[in-house]
Amino acid sequence: MLVIDEMRQRGGMDQPKLSLPLDGTVASRNAQGTGERLYFWACRITKMYNTRLSRVRSVFLYILLLALGTYKSRGQLPGTPLILRFTWRSTTGSGDKFETHFSSEALQHNFDGAIFYLPNASQTGCQLLWRVHNSFDHMDSTSSSEAGYIGEGDLGYPFTSQVMGTAQLIRKYNPSTGDHALAAPGEAISGYYDENFALYGYPRFGLNNEILLSNSGGGVTITSNKNAGGALWEWYWNGKEFINHADYGRLGQTSMFSSLLQNNTRANPTEAGSNVATIAGKGPFAQGSPILDFYNSGTSQVTSSVPLDFNPGVWGGGNENPVIWRDMQMGKTITVNYAGLGAVAHYQTKTYQSFSGGEIIEIPTVYLNGDFVKFYSYDADQNGGAGALVEISLPNANTYQYAYPAHGGVIAATSDGNFAFGIYAVSTSAGGTDSGFTIFNIIDGGATGPDNNSCVKLNAFAFGPFNAGWNGYSSYLISGTLANVAAQMHTLKIRGDL
Secondary structure, eight states: OOHHHHHHHOOOSSSSOOOSSSSSSOOBOOOHHHHHHHHHHHHHHHHHTTTTTHHHHHHHHHHHHHHHOOOOOOOOOSSOOOEEEEEEEEOOSSOOOOEEEHHHHHTTTTTEEEEEEEESSTTTTTTEEEEEEEEOOOOSSSTTTGOEEEEEEEEOOOBOOOOOTTTEEEEEEEETTTTEEEEOTTTTTTTTTEEEEEEEEEEEETTOOOOOOEETTTTTEEEEEEGGTTEEEEEETTEEOOOSSSSSSEEEEEEEEOSBBTTBBBOEEEEEBBOOOOOOTGGGGGGGEEEEEEEEEEEEEEEOOOOOSOGGGGGGGGGBEEEEETEEEEEEESSSSSSOOEEEEEEEEEEEEEESSSEEEEEEEEETTOOEEEEEEETTTTTTGGHHHHHEEEOOEEEEEEEEEEEEEEEEEEEEESSEEEEEBBBBTTTTSSSEEEEEEEOOHHHHHTTTTOEEEEEEEEEBOOEEEEEEEEEEEHHHOOHHHHHHHHHHHHTTTO
Protein backbone atom coordinates (compact mmCIF):
# COMPACT_ATOMS: atom_id res chain seq x y z
CA MET A 1 0.00 0.00 0.00
CA LEU A 2 2.89 2.37 0.67
CA VAL A 3 4.04 2.23 -2.91
CA ILE A 4 0.56 3.05 -4.21
CA ASP A 5 0.17 5.99 -1.83
CA GLU A 6 3.62 7.28 -2.78
CA MET A 7 2.99 7.04 -6.49
CA ARG A 8 -0.38 8.77 -6.12
CA GLN A 9 1.30 11.66 -4.33
CA ARG A 10 3.95 11.99 -7.02
CA GLY A 11 1.02 12.29 -8.83
CA GLY A 12 9.84 6.94 -40.26
CA MET A 13 13.24 6.60 -41.37
CA ASP A 14 15.16 4.73 -44.13
CA GLN A 15 16.78 1.54 -42.76
CA PRO A 16 17.64 3.04 -39.36
CA LYS A 17 20.88 2.04 -37.71
CA LEU A 18 21.83 3.30 -34.29
CA SER A 19 24.96 5.43 -34.40
CA LEU A 20 25.15 6.80 -30.90
CA PRO A 21 26.68 10.23 -30.40
CA LEU A 22 29.26 10.66 -27.68
CA ASP A 23 27.40 13.67 -26.28
CA GLY A 24 24.10 13.33 -24.45
CA THR A 25 20.71 14.07 -25.88
CA VAL A 26 17.51 14.76 -24.00
CA ALA A 27 14.33 12.82 -24.63
CA SER A 28 11.08 14.56 -25.46
CA ARG A 29 8.21 12.91 -23.66
CA ASN A 30 4.57 13.59 -22.95
CA ALA A 31 3.05 13.77 -19.49
CA GLN A 32 1.76 10.52 -18.04
CA GLY A 33 -1.15 9.97 -15.69
CA THR A 34 -0.83 8.56 -12.20
CA GLY A 35 -3.17 5.67 -12.95
CA GLU A 36 -0.99 4.37 -15.76
CA ARG A 37 2.05 4.57 -13.51
CA LEU A 38 0.30 2.59 -10.79
CA TYR A 39 -0.78 0.05 -13.34
CA PHE A 40 2.76 -0.35 -14.63
CA TRP A 41 4.21 -1.15 -11.25
CA ALA A 42 1.60 -3.75 -10.37
CA CYS A 43 2.16 -5.50 -13.71
CA ARG A 44 5.93 -5.18 -13.29
CA ILE A 45 5.74 -6.94 -9.93
CA THR A 46 3.41 -9.68 -11.15
CA LYS A 47 5.44 -10.26 -14.32
CA MET A 48 9.06 -10.23 -13.18
CA TYR A 49 8.73 -11.63 -9.73
CA ASN A 50 5.80 -14.02 -9.97
CA THR A 51 8.17 -16.87 -9.11
CA ARG A 52 9.17 -15.08 -5.94
CA LEU A 53 5.93 -13.43 -4.84
CA SER A 54 2.82 -15.38 -3.98
CA ARG A 55 0.10 -15.49 -6.61
CA VAL A 56 -2.28 -14.32 -3.90
CA ARG A 57 -0.34 -11.07 -3.59
CA SER A 58 -0.18 -10.66 -7.37
CA VAL A 59 -3.92 -11.14 -7.74
CA PHE A 60 -4.53 -8.78 -4.84
CA LEU A 61 -2.50 -6.02 -6.51
CA TYR A 62 -4.31 -6.56 -9.79
CA ILE A 63 -7.79 -6.45 -8.21
CA LEU A 64 -6.81 -3.41 -6.17
CA LEU A 65 -5.85 -1.47 -9.26
CA LEU A 66 -9.07 -2.49 -10.97
CA ALA A 67 -10.97 -1.17 -7.98
CA LEU A 68 -9.02 2.08 -8.20
CA GLY A 69 -10.11 2.43 -11.82
CA THR A 70 -6.58 2.25 -13.18
CA TYR A 71 -7.10 -0.67 -15.55
CA LYS A 72 -5.37 0.19 -18.82
CA SER A 73 -7.00 -0.87 -22.09
CA ARG A 74 -5.08 -1.87 -25.18
CA GLY A 75 -2.58 0.85 -26.06
CA GLN A 76 -0.14 1.70 -28.79
CA LEU A 77 2.78 -0.71 -29.00
CA PRO A 78 6.27 0.68 -29.61
CA GLY A 79 6.61 -1.35 -32.82
CA THR A 80 5.60 -4.67 -34.37
CA PRO A 81 6.53 -8.00 -32.74
CA LEU A 82 7.85 -10.71 -35.07
CA ILE A 83 8.16 -14.38 -34.09
CA LEU A 84 11.49 -15.94 -35.05
CA ARG A 85 12.95 -19.43 -34.99
CA PHE A 86 16.47 -20.68 -34.39
CA THR A 87 18.53 -22.19 -37.19
CA TRP A 88 20.80 -24.79 -35.60
CA ARG A 89 23.68 -26.58 -37.35
CA SER A 90 25.12 -30.00 -36.65
CA THR A 91 27.48 -32.46 -38.36
CA THR A 92 26.71 -36.15 -38.78
CA GLY A 93 29.28 -38.86 -38.20
CA SER A 94 29.76 -39.12 -41.97
CA GLY A 95 30.65 -35.42 -42.21
CA ASP A 96 27.33 -34.09 -43.54
CA LYS A 97 26.67 -30.64 -42.14
CA PHE A 98 22.97 -29.83 -41.92
CA GLU A 99 20.62 -27.20 -40.52
CA THR A 100 17.42 -27.65 -38.53
CA HIS A 101 15.04 -25.58 -36.46
CA PHE A 102 14.59 -28.44 -33.98
CA SER A 103 17.25 -28.49 -31.26
CA SER A 104 16.25 -32.07 -30.42
CA GLU A 105 17.39 -33.14 -33.91
CA ALA A 106 20.55 -31.03 -33.80
CA LEU A 107 21.63 -32.44 -30.43
CA GLN A 108 21.65 -36.01 -31.78
CA HIS A 109 24.80 -35.17 -33.78
CA ASN A 110 27.95 -33.07 -33.40
CA PHE A 111 26.33 -29.80 -32.42
CA ASP A 112 27.70 -26.56 -33.94
CA GLY A 113 25.20 -24.27 -32.20
CA ALA A 114 22.89 -21.51 -33.41
CA ILE A 115 23.72 -19.85 -36.75
CA PHE A 116 20.76 -17.50 -37.36
CA TYR A 117 17.32 -16.44 -36.25
CA LEU A 118 14.85 -16.53 -39.16
CA PRO A 119 11.22 -15.35 -39.33
CA ASN A 120 8.95 -18.19 -38.29
CA ALA A 121 6.15 -17.65 -40.82
CA SER A 122 5.61 -16.39 -44.34
CA GLN A 123 5.18 -12.65 -44.76
CA THR A 124 5.88 -9.86 -47.22
CA GLY A 125 9.59 -9.50 -47.95
CA CYS A 126 10.46 -13.07 -46.93
CA GLN A 127 11.04 -16.31 -48.84
CA LEU A 128 10.68 -19.91 -47.74
CA LEU A 129 14.00 -21.68 -47.17
CA TRP A 130 13.91 -25.42 -47.75
CA ARG A 131 16.06 -28.16 -46.35
CA VAL A 132 16.65 -30.65 -49.15
CA HIS A 133 18.72 -33.81 -49.40
CA ASN A 134 20.16 -36.42 -51.72
CA SER A 135 21.77 -39.73 -50.83
CA PHE A 136 24.70 -38.21 -48.91
CA ASP A 137 24.12 -34.44 -48.43
CA HIS A 138 21.69 -32.04 -46.81
CA MET A 139 21.47 -28.59 -48.36
CA ASP A 140 19.51 -25.36 -47.82
CA SER A 141 17.72 -24.02 -50.87
CA THR A 142 14.98 -21.69 -52.06
CA SER A 143 13.71 -24.61 -54.17
CA SER A 144 12.38 -27.95 -52.94
CA SER A 145 14.00 -29.71 -55.90
CA GLU A 146 17.29 -27.94 -56.63
CA ALA A 147 19.78 -30.03 -58.65
CA GLY A 148 17.92 -33.27 -58.08
CA TYR A 149 17.65 -32.85 -54.28
CA ILE A 150 14.40 -33.76 -52.51
CA GLY A 151 12.61 -31.40 -50.13
CA GLU A 152 12.41 -32.38 -46.45
CA GLY A 153 10.70 -29.32 -44.96
CA ASP A 154 11.12 -25.65 -44.27
CA LEU A 155 13.86 -24.02 -42.18
CA GLY A 156 12.13 -20.64 -41.91
CA TYR A 157 11.42 -17.57 -43.98
CA PRO A 158 14.54 -15.40 -44.37
CA PHE A 159 14.32 -11.84 -45.65
CA THR A 160 14.91 -11.25 -49.35
CA SER A 161 16.63 -7.92 -48.68
CA GLN A 162 18.65 -6.68 -45.75
CA VAL A 163 16.69 -5.24 -42.84
CA MET A 164 18.00 -3.75 -39.62
CA GLY A 165 20.16 -6.17 -37.65
CA THR A 166 20.37 -8.86 -40.33
CA ALA A 167 23.26 -10.28 -42.32
CA GLN A 168 23.45 -12.37 -45.48
CA LEU A 169 23.05 -16.11 -45.21
CA ILE A 170 26.13 -17.80 -46.66
CA ARG A 171 25.72 -21.24 -48.20
CA LYS A 172 29.05 -23.01 -48.49
CA TYR A 173 30.08 -25.95 -50.65
CA ASN A 174 32.90 -28.46 -50.32
CA PRO A 175 33.75 -29.75 -53.85
CA SER A 176 35.81 -32.62 -52.44
CA THR A 177 32.95 -34.15 -50.48
CA GLY A 178 29.90 -32.65 -52.21
CA ASP A 179 28.68 -31.33 -48.84
CA HIS A 180 26.85 -28.04 -48.29
CA ALA A 181 26.57 -26.00 -45.08
CA LEU A 182 25.09 -22.73 -43.88
CA ALA A 183 27.69 -20.45 -42.30
CA ALA A 184 27.49 -17.53 -39.91
CA PRO A 185 28.80 -14.16 -41.17
CA GLY A 186 32.59 -14.24 -41.39
CA GLU A 187 32.76 -17.94 -40.53
CA ALA A 188 35.42 -19.90 -42.43
CA ILE A 189 34.95 -23.67 -42.76
CA SER A 190 38.01 -25.48 -44.05
CA GLY A 191 37.55 -26.89 -47.57
CA TYR A 192 34.28 -25.01 -48.17
CA TYR A 193 33.66 -22.16 -50.60
CA ASP A 194 30.90 -19.55 -50.69
CA GLU A 195 27.90 -19.88 -52.98
CA ASN A 196 25.59 -16.99 -53.81
CA PHE A 197 22.57 -16.92 -51.51
CA ALA A 198 20.74 -13.57 -51.46
CA LEU A 199 18.81 -14.12 -48.23
CA TYR A 200 19.14 -12.50 -44.81
CA GLY A 201 18.65 -13.41 -41.15
CA TYR A 202 19.67 -12.29 -37.67
CA PRO A 203 23.15 -13.74 -36.95
CA ARG A 204 23.92 -15.87 -33.91
CA PHE A 205 27.23 -17.09 -32.59
CA GLY A 206 27.46 -20.89 -32.67
CA LEU A 207 28.53 -22.35 -29.34
CA ASN A 208 29.94 -19.12 -27.93
CA ASN A 209 28.68 -18.15 -24.49
CA GLU A 210 30.34 -14.75 -24.44
CA ILE A 211 31.83 -12.41 -27.02
CA LEU A 212 33.17 -9.61 -24.85
CA LEU A 213 34.33 -6.06 -25.45
CA SER A 214 36.18 -4.26 -22.64
CA ASN A 215 37.15 -0.68 -21.91
CA SER A 216 38.95 0.80 -18.92
CA GLY A 217 39.44 4.15 -17.25
CA GLY A 218 39.49 5.72 -13.81
CA GLY A 219 40.16 2.40 -12.11
CA VAL A 220 37.08 0.78 -13.68
CA THR A 221 36.96 -1.93 -16.34
CA ILE A 222 33.63 -2.47 -18.09
CA THR A 223 32.74 -5.35 -20.39
CA SER A 224 29.74 -5.76 -22.69
CA ASN A 225 28.55 -9.03 -24.26
CA LYS A 226 27.79 -9.23 -27.97
CA ASN A 227 25.72 -12.39 -27.40
CA ALA A 228 23.46 -10.41 -25.06
CA GLY A 229 22.66 -7.48 -27.33
CA GLY A 230 25.78 -5.63 -26.21
CA ALA A 231 24.41 -5.19 -22.67
CA LEU A 232 26.80 -4.34 -19.83
CA TRP A 233 28.12 -7.69 -18.61
CA GLU A 234 30.86 -6.81 -16.12
CA TRP A 235 31.98 -3.86 -14.01
CA TYR A 236 35.27 -4.30 -12.14
CA TRP A 237 36.60 -1.88 -9.57
CA ASN A 238 39.39 -2.53 -7.06
CA GLY A 239 39.47 -6.22 -8.03
CA LYS A 240 35.75 -6.82 -7.48
CA GLU A 241 33.10 -7.77 -10.02
CA PHE A 242 29.82 -5.95 -9.37
CA ILE A 243 27.28 -7.06 -11.99
CA ASN A 244 25.03 -10.11 -11.80
CA HIS A 245 24.47 -11.83 -15.16
CA ALA A 246 22.52 -14.93 -14.14
CA ASP A 247 20.04 -14.29 -16.97
CA TYR A 248 19.53 -11.82 -19.78
CA GLY A 249 16.95 -9.85 -17.80
CA ARG A 250 19.69 -8.73 -15.43
CA LEU A 251 23.07 -7.20 -16.42
CA GLY A 252 23.21 -3.43 -17.01
CA GLN A 253 20.80 -2.47 -19.77
CA THR A 254 17.69 -0.74 -21.04
CA SER A 255 14.21 -2.19 -21.17
CA MET A 256 10.82 -0.69 -21.96
CA PHE A 257 7.34 -1.62 -20.80
CA SER A 258 4.26 -0.83 -22.84
CA SER A 259 0.82 -0.04 -21.50
CA LEU A 260 -0.65 -3.01 -23.37
CA LEU A 261 -2.05 -5.79 -21.19
CA GLN A 262 -1.95 -9.14 -22.94
CA ASN A 263 -1.96 -12.51 -21.21
CA ASN A 264 -1.62 -10.59 -17.92
CA THR A 265 1.63 -8.95 -18.89
CA ARG A 266 3.05 -6.25 -21.12
CA ALA A 267 5.21 -5.77 -24.14
CA ASN A 268 8.74 -5.72 -22.74
CA PRO A 269 11.42 -4.99 -25.38
CA THR A 270 14.74 -5.76 -23.66
CA GLU A 271 18.20 -4.73 -24.84
CA ALA A 272 19.92 -7.99 -23.84
CA GLY A 273 17.33 -10.60 -24.80
CA SER A 274 14.60 -12.82 -23.41
CA ASN A 275 13.93 -14.76 -20.22
CA VAL A 276 14.89 -18.01 -21.99
CA ALA A 277 18.52 -17.12 -21.27
CA THR A 278 18.66 -18.69 -17.82
CA ILE A 279 21.82 -19.73 -16.01
CA ALA A 280 21.67 -23.21 -17.55
CA GLY A 281 20.57 -21.85 -20.92
CA LYS A 282 23.46 -19.59 -21.83
CA GLY A 283 25.31 -20.13 -25.06
CA PRO A 284 23.53 -21.45 -28.13
CA PHE A 285 20.13 -21.77 -26.42
CA ALA A 286 20.11 -18.25 -25.00
CA GLN A 287 17.88 -15.75 -26.79
CA GLY A 288 20.11 -12.70 -27.11
CA SER A 289 19.01 -9.59 -28.98
CA PRO A 290 20.62 -9.12 -32.42
CA ILE A 291 23.52 -6.69 -32.32
CA LEU A 292 23.88 -3.46 -34.32
CA ASP A 293 26.80 -1.51 -32.80
CA PHE A 294 29.63 -2.97 -30.73
CA TYR A 295 32.82 -0.92 -30.55
CA ASN A 296 35.03 1.34 -28.45
CA SER A 297 35.88 4.95 -29.23
CA GLY A 298 38.53 6.14 -26.79
CA THR A 299 37.16 5.75 -23.28
CA SER A 300 33.60 5.40 -24.61
CA GLN A 301 31.94 2.11 -25.47
CA VAL A 302 29.05 2.13 -27.95
CA THR A 303 26.61 -0.76 -28.30
CA SER A 304 23.08 -1.20 -29.62
CA SER A 305 20.65 -3.97 -30.51
CA VAL A 306 17.28 -4.77 -32.02
CA PRO A 307 15.51 -5.86 -28.81
CA LEU A 308 13.79 -9.14 -28.18
CA ASP A 309 10.76 -9.28 -25.93
CA PHE A 310 11.62 -10.56 -22.46
CA ASN A 311 8.53 -12.82 -22.49
CA PRO A 312 8.30 -14.47 -25.92
CA GLY A 313 5.39 -16.67 -24.87
CA VAL A 314 3.11 -13.63 -24.64
CA TRP A 315 3.37 -13.17 -28.41
CA GLY A 316 3.24 -16.82 -29.50
CA GLY A 317 6.98 -17.51 -29.15
CA GLY A 318 8.73 -19.88 -26.77
CA ASN A 319 11.97 -21.59 -25.87
CA GLU A 320 13.01 -21.98 -29.52
CA ASN A 321 11.05 -19.04 -30.89
CA PRO A 322 12.29 -15.59 -29.85
CA VAL A 323 10.09 -12.57 -30.50
CA ILE A 324 11.78 -9.46 -31.86
CA TRP A 325 10.66 -5.81 -31.91
CA ARG A 326 12.03 -5.28 -35.40
CA ASP A 327 11.09 -1.58 -35.51
CA MET A 328 13.04 -0.67 -32.37
CA GLN A 329 16.63 -0.03 -31.35
CA MET A 330 18.12 0.18 -27.88
CA GLY A 331 21.68 1.09 -27.03
CA LYS A 332 24.16 3.00 -24.95
CA THR A 333 27.28 5.09 -25.00
CA ILE A 334 29.10 4.57 -21.70
CA THR A 335 32.15 6.73 -21.00
CA VAL A 336 34.48 5.64 -18.20
CA ASN A 337 36.52 8.08 -16.13
CA TYR A 338 33.95 10.73 -16.98
CA ALA A 339 35.41 14.24 -16.70
CA GLY A 340 38.46 12.76 -14.98
CA LEU A 341 36.36 11.80 -11.96
CA GLY A 342 37.76 8.28 -11.69
CA ALA A 343 35.19 5.52 -11.08
CA VAL A 344 32.34 7.53 -12.60
CA ALA A 345 30.87 6.53 -15.97
CA HIS A 346 28.45 8.62 -18.01
CA TYR A 347 25.70 6.28 -19.26
CA GLN A 348 23.75 7.65 -22.26
CA THR A 349 20.74 5.58 -23.28
CA LYS A 350 19.51 5.98 -26.85
CA THR A 351 16.35 4.39 -28.27
CA TYR A 352 14.42 4.41 -31.51
CA GLN A 353 10.81 3.30 -32.01
CA SER A 354 8.61 3.57 -35.05
CA PHE A 355 5.42 4.36 -33.10
CA SER A 356 4.70 6.53 -30.10
CA GLY A 357 3.98 4.45 -27.02
CA GLY A 358 5.50 2.71 -24.04
CA GLU A 359 4.82 3.59 -20.43
CA ILE A 360 8.20 3.35 -18.74
CA ILE A 361 11.84 2.83 -19.69
CA GLU A 362 14.77 1.87 -17.49
CA ILE A 363 17.74 4.19 -18.16
CA PRO A 364 19.39 1.89 -17.17
CA THR A 365 18.70 -0.97 -14.81
CA VAL A 366 21.75 -2.57 -13.17
CA TYR A 367 21.68 -5.87 -11.28
CA LEU A 368 24.39 -6.27 -8.63
CA ASN A 369 25.61 -9.41 -6.94
CA GLY A 370 23.91 -10.52 -3.74
CA ASP A 371 26.63 -9.31 -1.36
CA PHE A 372 25.40 -5.71 -1.72
CA VAL A 373 23.18 -5.84 1.35
CA LYS A 374 22.82 -2.21 2.45
CA PHE A 375 20.69 0.30 0.55
CA TYR A 376 20.64 4.09 0.38
CA SER A 377 19.10 7.05 -1.35
CA TYR A 378 21.08 10.23 -1.94
CA ASP A 379 19.51 13.67 -2.36
CA ALA A 380 22.07 16.28 -3.35
CA ASP A 381 19.68 19.16 -2.66
CA GLN A 382 19.11 18.39 1.01
CA ASN A 383 20.88 20.03 3.97
CA GLY A 384 21.29 23.32 2.20
CA GLY A 385 22.88 21.69 -0.80
CA ALA A 386 25.35 19.64 1.27
CA GLY A 387 23.45 16.46 0.35
CA ALA A 388 21.81 13.75 2.42
CA LEU A 389 22.62 10.03 2.39
CA VAL A 390 19.69 8.08 3.88
CA GLU A 391 19.79 4.37 4.60
CA ILE A 392 16.77 2.42 3.35
CA SER A 393 15.56 -0.62 5.27
CA LEU A 394 14.79 -3.54 2.95
CA PRO A 395 15.19 -6.44 5.38
CA ASN A 396 13.40 -9.09 3.35
CA ALA A 397 13.80 -10.45 -0.14
CA ASN A 398 11.40 -9.04 -2.73
CA THR A 399 11.05 -5.69 -1.02
CA TYR A 400 11.67 -2.41 -2.80
CA GLN A 401 11.55 1.35 -2.48
CA TYR A 402 11.39 4.31 -4.84
CA ALA A 403 13.30 7.58 -4.62
CA TYR A 404 12.55 10.90 -6.36
CA PRO A 405 15.39 13.41 -5.80
CA ALA A 406 15.75 16.26 -8.28
CA HIS A 407 19.52 15.66 -8.19
CA GLY A 408 20.61 12.35 -6.70
CA GLY A 409 20.20 8.62 -6.92
CA VAL A 410 20.29 5.26 -5.22
CA ILE A 411 23.21 3.22 -3.86
CA ALA A 412 23.79 -0.37 -2.78
CA ALA A 413 26.82 -1.30 -0.64
CA THR A 414 28.47 -4.26 1.02
CA SER A 415 27.95 -4.58 4.77
CA ASP A 416 31.29 -2.87 5.54
CA GLY A 417 30.78 -0.07 3.03
CA ASN A 418 34.08 -0.83 1.28
CA PHE A 419 32.31 -1.52 -2.02
CA ALA A 420 29.33 0.44 -3.25
CA PHE A 421 27.59 1.14 -6.54
CA GLY A 422 25.22 3.94 -7.37
CA ILE A 423 23.11 5.42 -10.17
CA TYR A 424 22.87 9.22 -10.31
CA ALA A 425 20.57 11.25 -12.56
CA VAL A 426 18.75 14.57 -12.76
CA SER A 427 14.97 14.73 -12.83
CA THR A 428 12.94 16.21 -15.66
CA SER A 429 11.83 18.96 -13.28
CA ALA A 430 15.48 20.05 -12.99
CA GLY A 431 16.27 19.80 -16.71
CA GLY A 432 17.33 16.14 -16.86
CA THR A 433 15.66 13.01 -18.22
CA ASP A 434 14.93 10.97 -15.07
CA SER A 435 11.55 10.36 -13.43
CA GLY A 436 12.75 8.36 -10.42
CA PHE A 437 14.78 5.45 -9.05
CA THR A 438 14.14 1.99 -7.65
CA ILE A 439 16.05 -0.26 -5.26
CA PHE A 440 14.84 -3.87 -5.27
CA ASN A 441 16.19 -6.46 -2.84
CA ILE A 442 16.24 -9.90 -4.52
CA ILE A 443 18.75 -11.43 -2.09
CA ASP A 444 17.74 -15.03 -1.34
CA GLY A 445 20.42 -16.08 1.14
CA GLY A 446 22.24 -18.24 -1.39
CA ALA A 447 25.56 -17.79 -3.14
CA THR A 448 26.28 -14.22 -4.25
CA GLY A 449 28.40 -14.57 -7.42
CA PRO A 450 27.60 -13.13 -10.84
CA ASP A 451 25.95 -16.36 -12.02
CA ASN A 452 23.88 -16.89 -8.88
CA ASN A 453 20.23 -16.03 -8.37
CA SER A 454 20.74 -13.73 -5.38
CA CYS A 455 21.04 -10.11 -6.51
CA VAL A 456 20.06 -6.48 -6.03
CA LYS A 457 18.39 -4.33 -8.68
CA LEU A 458 18.97 -0.59 -9.05
CA ASN A 459 17.45 1.52 -11.78
CA ALA A 460 16.74 5.00 -12.99
CA PHE A 461 13.52 5.22 -14.98
CA ALA A 462 11.57 7.61 -17.16
CA PHE A 463 7.82 7.74 -17.64
CA GLY A 464 6.25 7.76 -21.09
CA PRO A 465 4.50 7.67 -23.42
CA PHE A 466 7.53 8.09 -25.68
CA ASN A 467 7.51 9.84 -29.02
CA ALA A 468 8.12 8.00 -32.26
CA GLY A 469 11.69 8.37 -33.45
CA TRP A 470 14.80 8.89 -31.35
CA ASN A 471 14.83 9.45 -27.58
CA GLY A 472 17.88 9.94 -25.36
CA TYR A 473 18.50 9.77 -21.60
CA SER A 474 21.42 10.57 -19.32
CA SER A 475 22.57 8.96 -16.06
CA TYR A 476 25.83 8.16 -14.23
CA LEU A 477 27.15 4.88 -12.81
CA ILE A 478 29.54 5.19 -9.88
CA SER A 479 31.60 2.68 -7.88
CA GLY A 480 33.86 3.07 -4.86
CA THR A 481 33.43 3.03 -1.12
CA LEU A 482 30.04 4.13 0.15
CA ALA A 483 31.46 7.49 1.19
CA ASN A 484 33.15 7.99 -2.18
CA VAL A 485 30.02 7.17 -4.19
CA ALA A 486 27.97 9.69 -2.20
CA ALA A 487 30.73 12.28 -2.60
CA GLN A 488 30.84 11.75 -6.37
CA MET A 489 27.07 12.26 -6.58
CA HIS A 490 27.57 15.57 -4.76
CA THR A 491 30.34 16.48 -7.22
CA LEU A 492 28.08 15.81 -10.21
CA LYS A 493 25.43 18.09 -8.70
CA ILE A 494 27.94 20.89 -8.06
CA ARG A 495 29.31 20.55 -11.61
CA GLY A 496 25.78 20.84 -13.02
CA ASP A 497 26.00 17.61 -15.04
CA LEU A 498 22.64 16.53 -16.48
